[in-house]
Amino acid sequence: QKEVEQNSGPLSVPEGAIASLNCTYSDRGSQSFFWYRQYSGKSPELIMSIYSNGDKEDGRFTAQLNKASQYVSLLIRDSQPSDSATYLCAVVETSGSRLTFGEGTQLTVNP
Amino acid sequence: EPEVTQTPSHQVTQMGQEVILRCVPISNHLYFYWYRQILGQKVEFLVSFYNNEISEKSEIFDDQFSVERPDGSNFTLKIRSTKLEDSAMYFCASRTNEKLFFGSGTQLSVL
Numbered sequence: 131q132k133e134v135e136q137n138s139g140p141l142s143v144p145e146g147a148i149a150s151l152n153c154t155y156s157d158r159g160s161q162s163f164f165w166y167r168q169y170s171g172k173s174p175e176l177i178m179s180i181y182s183n184g185d186k187e188d189g190r191f192t193a194q195l196n197k198a199s200q201y202v203s204l205l206i207r208d209s210q211p212s213d214s215a216t217y218l219c220a221v222v223e224t225s226g227s228r229l230t231f232g233e234g235t236q237l238t239v240n241p
Numbered sequence: 242e243p244e245v246t247q248t249p250s251h252q253v254t255q256m257g258q259e260v261i262l263r264c265v266p267i268s269n270h271l272y273f274y275w276y277r278q279i280l281g282q283k284v285e286f287l288v289s290f291y292n293n294e295i296s297e298k299s300e301i302f303d304d305q306f307s308v309e310r311p312d313g314s315n316f317t318l319k320i321r322s323t324k325l326e327d328s329a330m331y332f333c334a335s336r337t338n339e340k341l342f343f344g345s346g347t348q349l350s351v352l
Binding site: 164168174220222228231233 | 274282283284285286289297299332339340341342343344345346
């Protein structure tokens with residue numbers, strides 16, 4: 131069973147802090163990795179994609195990928211209360227195939 | 242900005258009834274998907290559709306489910322005989338460059 135695992139939440143950080151969200155995946159052949167944000171009762175919203183080892187930065191968000199360790203993470207700098215949501219890690223195992231989601235990590239940013 | 246649209250936003254039905262959930266994917270996207278999310282659970286893949294046929298389906302997508310692209314814009318999910326356990330949020334998505342973009346979802350309640 132190919133799986134995507136996320137660190138169990140909920141995660142609570144103070145406003146302005148760095149939030150760190152982690153994800154591991156079981157299929158070594160996975161090629162594409164995504165972070166989605168989901169507010170309660172809403173649909174997943176794509177915030178980051180990463181395809182090669184290393185870091186990718188977009189504003190306050192940094193995605194990190196380590197294919198050898200089968201690990202992908204998301205850092206949110208200067209966390210804001212509006213960042214409070216569930217963050218979903220998602221993996222495409224082979225090109226063109228399904229996107230498989232983790233359970234999600236609920237993040238709360240306290241003012 | 243183009244978006245995936247879904248109708249209806251809410252659907253209430255009696256067990257055993259047929260429902261059709263409708264989606265209009267983003268116009269230049271070629272891959273279409275249905276996912277579902279039972280309350281409090283992970284986003285689960287149902288089916289992917291490309292070139293007017295199913296390209297991949299999950300174990301959930303059994304004979305009571307079907308998908309269709311009846312014209313150049315709409316993409317539908319039919320559930321023939323709904324069960325209580327079909328109650329969930331159903332998300333349509335379309336894909337470009339490995340990135341999936343989700344519609345706002347249809348909340349299906351089976352009574």
